[in-house]
Amino acid sequence: MSKDRAITHSFEGEQLESVFVGRRDGQARPTLILIPTVMGVSDLEIGFGRQLVELGYNALVADLFGKEFHGAPRDTMFGEMNRLKSDRAALLRRLEHVLELTRGQPEVQAGQIAVAGYCFGGMCALDLARSGAEISASISFHGLFDPPGLPARKYKTKVAAFHGWDDPMVPPERVVALGQELTEAGADWQIHAYGHVGHGFTNPHASKLQIEGVAYNALAAERSWTSFINLLEELFAEHG
Amino acid sequence: MSKDRAITHSFEGEQLESVFVGRRDGQARPTLILIPTVMGVSDLEIGFGRQLVELGYNALVADLFGKEFHGAPRDTMFGEMNRLKSDRAALLRRLEHVLELTRGQPEVQAGQIAVAGYCFGGMCALDLARSGAEISASISFHGLFDPPGLPARKYKTKVAAFHGWDDPMVPPERVVALGQELTEAGADWQIHAYGHVGHGFTNPHASKLQIEGVAYNALAAERSWTSFINLLEELFAEHG
Numbered sequence: 001m002s003k004d005r006a007i008t009h010s011f012e013g014e015q016l017e018s019v020f021v022g023r024r025d026g027q028a029r030p031t032l033i034l035i036p037t038v039m040g041v042s043d044l045e046i047g048f049g050r051q052l053v054e055l056g057y058n059a060l061v062a063d064l065f066g067k068e069f070h071g072a073p074r075d076t077m078f079g080e081m082n083r084l085k086s087d088r089a090a091l092l093r094r095l096e097h098v099l100e101l102t103r104g105q106p107e108v109q110a111g112q113i114a115v116a117g118y119c120f121g122g123m124c125a126l127d128l129a130r131s132g133a134e135i136s137a138s139i140s141f142h143g144l145f146d147p148p149g150l151p152a153r154k155y156k157t158k159v160a161a162f163h164g165w166d167d168p169m170v171p172p173e174r175v176v177a178l179g180q181e182l183t184e185a186g187a188d189w190q191i192h193a194y195g196h197v198g199h200g201f202t203n204p205h206a207s208k209l210q211i212e213g214v215a216y217n218a219l220a221a222e223r224s225w226t227s228f229i230n231l232l233e234e235l236f237a238e239h240g
Numbered sequence: 241m242s243k244d245r246a247i248t249h250s251f252e253g254e255q256l257e258s259v260f261v262g263r264r265d266g267q268a269r270p271t272l273i274l275i276p277t278v279m280g281v282s283d284l285e286i287g288f289g290r291q292l293v294e295l296g297y298n299a300l301v302a303d304l305f306g307k308e309f310h311g312a313p314r315d316t317m318f319g320e321m322n323r324l325k326s327d328r329a330a331l332l333r334r335l336e337h338v339l340e341l342t343r344g345q346p347e348v349q350a351g352q353i354a355v356a357g358y359c360f361g362g363m364c365a366l367d368l369a370r371s372g373a374e375i376s377a378s379i380s381f382h383g384l385f386d387p388p389g390l391p392a393r394k395y396k397t398k399v400a401a402f403h404g405w406d407d408p409m410v411p412p413e414r415v416v417a418l419g420q421e422l423t424e425a426g427a428d429w430q431i432h433a434y435g436h437v438g439h440g441f442t443n444p445h446a447s448k449l450q451i452e453g454v455a456y457n458a459l460a461a462e463r464s465w466t467s468f469i470n471l472l473e474e475l476f477a478e479h480g
Contacts, residue, residue: 159435165419165423166423172416172419172420173416175416176412176413176415176416179405179412179433179435180412182435183405183406183435183436186436187435188435188436188459189434189435189436190432190433190434190435190463191432191433192430192431192432192433193419193430193431193432193433194429194430195399195419195422195423195427195428195429195430196423196426196428196429219428222474223430223470223474226470227467227470230463230466230467230470234462234463
């Protein structure tokens, strides 16, 4: 049902290659920017994109790391992630570039863009919300909640975070801190916490990473996906 | 579509009157026990019961306070609630009585009972889960999270709590404590927290109470209802 096409683009001299996963009809639709995990664009996010296409949305799976890192080993990718995380202002420019890229695609309905991210990508989705970007929603799946240390802006987007309570990278006090941060920023927000669930719970291959506290959880994956789709219906139902 | 009937019952010498809201066909179905707010059985919970009937469930709206308190003023009801809250072991016996009552109704499918409560009733739903009661799920809408101070038992039920982050009766540290309590008890749990939402958010008349931090919130009411129904489908889809 979907049609994938690679989009090559460049940001501050780096060559990137994102994937647009769209309905075959090519019509402009509400569109999700999907920001991958530390491993970059993979079948996981492209698969989520195809599920979204079946529901009437389009998706752009964003490459943040660069074409040269496609398929790179885990250690390399963690190094690249830490490089991007170490300068959140520069990371935000990169995210704004992806947002502009998405806005420029003919299959993207103007003003109907939401951003969803996984792990590191969840942090990126939150950073766009924090920047005051004009998007419909920012959605984090087992994302990192670390604040960017940039000046606070008024949020123009709804926020939803799906969180495994046992995520070793995001302890309970960070959940409370995010609740406070989002409240102070005036955002419409919701956080769904799942018991006995760790980091990376949407990824069927998470357990292969063999990192303590990182594991797939089919029930949390299903619950968060259902709540995600409910939110998209809330946002876009009249436009779908 | 629904057919209501009053059920009179007695507990330790008190006369109670609950309301069974069932489909007209009288067939045994998965059933929700709905435990009302401090105000006791009201059109609010009966209305939720009717919505459940439209979705293929039956509902029993439980009277915990006694027939003589139907329609009593707010101050009287708060006094009665505090009386029940002051002895959580006795309150649990009362809840177990309601569970037995429900099991005895011909329209109730054996082994297919979930308990959902509002405010004080949310605490009651959690108390049943904490007691190790054999129910399918315990669901709290803007419930109180205060632990009962009774010996911990192994949970036999899934738990879902829908919570307004600005609820003055349940500050963030109580949310964290509930997460820890449910994790230690081994329960399958989820807590959905909503920003800028207070206590009583499912009740369109909550703001009439004129209590600081108590207010209806249409969006949180809709989101929590949708997640509630999703959970019921997860529990009962094969039986519906």
